[in-house]
Amino acid sequence: MLIDLHTHSNASDGTDTPAGVIAAAAAAGLAVVALTDHDTTGGWAEAAAAAADTGVAVVLGTEVSARARGISVHLLSYLHDPAHPALTVELERTRSARLVRARTMVDRLAEDFDLTWADVVAQTTPDTTVGRPHIADALVANGVVADRSAAFATMLVPRSKYYVPHYAPDALDAVAAVRAAGGVPVFAHPGADARGRIVPDALIEAMAGAGLAGLEVHHRDHSPEQVARLGALAARLGLLVTGSSDYHGAGKPNRMGENVTDPAVFEAIEEQGTTAVVRP
Ligand code: AMP
Ligand code: FE
Ligand code: FE
Ligand code: ZN
Numbered sequence: 001m002l003i004d005l006h007t008h009s010n011a012s013d014g015t016d017t018p019a020g021v022i023a024a025a026a027a028a029g030l031a032v033v034a035l036t037d038h039d040t041t042g043g044w045a046e047a048a049a050a051a052a053d054t055g056v057a058v059v060l061g062t063e064v065s066a067r068a069r070g071i072s073v074h075l076l077s078y079l080h081d082p083a084h085p086a087l088t089v090e091l092e093r094t095r096s097a098r099l100v101r102a103r104t105m106v107d108r109l110a111e112d113f114d115l116t117w118a119d120v121v122a123q124t125t126p127d128t129t130v131g132r133p134h135i136a137d138a139l140v141a142n143g144v145v146a147d148r149s150a151a152f153a154t155m156l157v158p159r160s161k162y163y164v165p166h167y168a169p170d171a172l173d174a175v176a177a178v179r180a181a182g183g184v185p186v187f188a189h190p191g192a193d194a195r196g197r198i199v200p201d202a203l204i205e206a207m208a209g210a211g212l213a214g215l216e217v218h219h220r221d222h223s224p225e226q227v228a229r230l231g232a233l234a235a236r237l238g239l240l241v242t243g244s245s246d247y248h249g250a251g252k253p254n255r256m257g258e259n260v261t262d263p264a265v266f267e268a269i270e271e272q273g274t275t276a277v278v279r280p
Contacts, residue, residue, distance in 0.1 A: 003261045005034040005059060005269075006076060006188060006216065006244030008251075010125055011043035012063075013133035015249030018043035022050035022058060024247070028256040032266060032277075034059035034078060034244075036188075038129045039094045041082040051278040058278040059269070063188055065094050065166075066174035071197045073171040073187070076216065079273025080183025087181040090169050095129055097167035102130045108162045109135070109155065114142045132156045133251055148251055158196050171203070172210045179211040182274025186214040186242055191226030201233055208237045213272060218243025218259040240265045 008014030009021045016024060018035060021043075025033035033056055035047040044060045051058045059078055066073040080087060102120060109115050119138035124130060136151035145151045155162050169177065178185040187207065191198055204215070217230045218241075234241045243259035246252070270277050 001031045001263050002029055002257050003032040003263060003266045004028075004030050004245050004247070004257045004259070005032075005061070005078070005186075005242055005261050005266070006036050006063070006219075007033060007247040007256070008037055008063075008249070009035060009043045009047070010128060010249075011040050012037035012129040013131045013248060013251060015251045018046035019050040019053075020249070021247070022047055022054050022056055024249070024256050025056045026054035030056055030257050032057045032059060033256075034061045034076075036061040036063045036076050036078075038063050038131060039065055039091045039098070040127070040129045041091075042127050042129075044082060048278040051280045055280045057280060059266075060275055060278065061183075062091070064091070064174050064178065065098075065168040066171040067168045068171035068199050068203050071199050072168070072195075073174070073199060074189065075171065075174050075178065076186040076188045077178040077181070077183035078186065078269050079275040079277070080178055080181040081274050084181035087177045087183070090174070090177055094166070094168055098130050101164045101166035102132075102135060104164045105132070105135060105156075105162055108164070109139075113139065113144050113155075115139060115144065133248070137251075171199070171207060175207050175210040175212050184213045184269045184272045185211060186216055186240065186269075187212060188216050189219045189221050189246065190215055191223070191230050192219065192221035193223070193226065194221060201229075204233060205237060208239060212239060213269070214240030214242055214265070216244055217241045219246060220254060220258060221246075240268055
């Protein structure tokens with residue numbers, strides 16, 4: 001029983017539609033898949049409707065952008081109430097800040113490269129959570145770079161002169177907001193040190209105190225050292241351990257089901273969540 005609890009559709013920075021993500025999960029032989037687009041529940045209805053057609057159970061979730069001491073934190077929220085006012089307001093605030101931020105980055109990039117805001121909009125659908133991957137896709141479409149990875153390596157990393165940060169809630173507040181909305185908060189790729197700075201054990205301990213349910217220990221961006229560190233930390237703090245692909249369709253090399261989560265951990269997440277898992 002293969003369970004993958006972290007994927008993206010074109011409601012954020014994946015390239016498949018939400019139904020396409022669930023179909024890809026079925027093609028990979030998964031029993032359970034979570035759709036976790038950045039800062040949105042916009043893909044939930046379409047993904048839920050695809051469960052019956054594909055035979056895959058769908059866990060509805062969101063990857064919530066947050067920040068701790070200037071470090072970017074991605075917090076997976078599973079099975080929360082999508083209409084909960086406080087969480088909805090936070091996600092909307094982040095999504096509109098992302099738009100302003102993307103426009104500012106495009107203004108900076110346009111001074112040196114063939115790129116307009118319309119090129120970036122052309123890479124999105126209405127209501128997409130806009131991120132750097134859409135800027136990357138526009139640069140690829142304009143022949144400036146070969147692929148997303150090349151755009152990130154040279155122009156979109158935090159140390160680039162084109163980079164602009166965006167508002168995101170504090171990580172401890174985000175954990176509390178997810179719990180208040182009946183969601184199950186799991187820290188996504190907490191040891192992905194190639195992307196930028198990562199948070200220390202003490203911060204993860206504080207997040208556990210605020211209600212964190214688990215750590216995404218098994219993820220392709222984790223070195224063996226990080227897997228060992230995070231596994232030990234989860235055991236010490238009594239946190240669930242998950243493994244997931246972070247599938248983005250054609251946008252990243254991550255293959256559906258390349259990392260998976262233990263069925264007992266999935267059961268614990270289901271028990272703690274407010275919204276029901278959509279069974280086929
Ligand atoms: P943003 O949400 O705008 O901060 O952009 C972060 C997103 O960019 C992540 O969720 C990843 O999907 C994507 N990303 C980060 N690094 C890379 C990379 N090296 N190549 C392709 N996509 C990346
Ligand atoms: Fe992403
Ligand atoms: Fe992430
Ligand atoms: Zn992700």
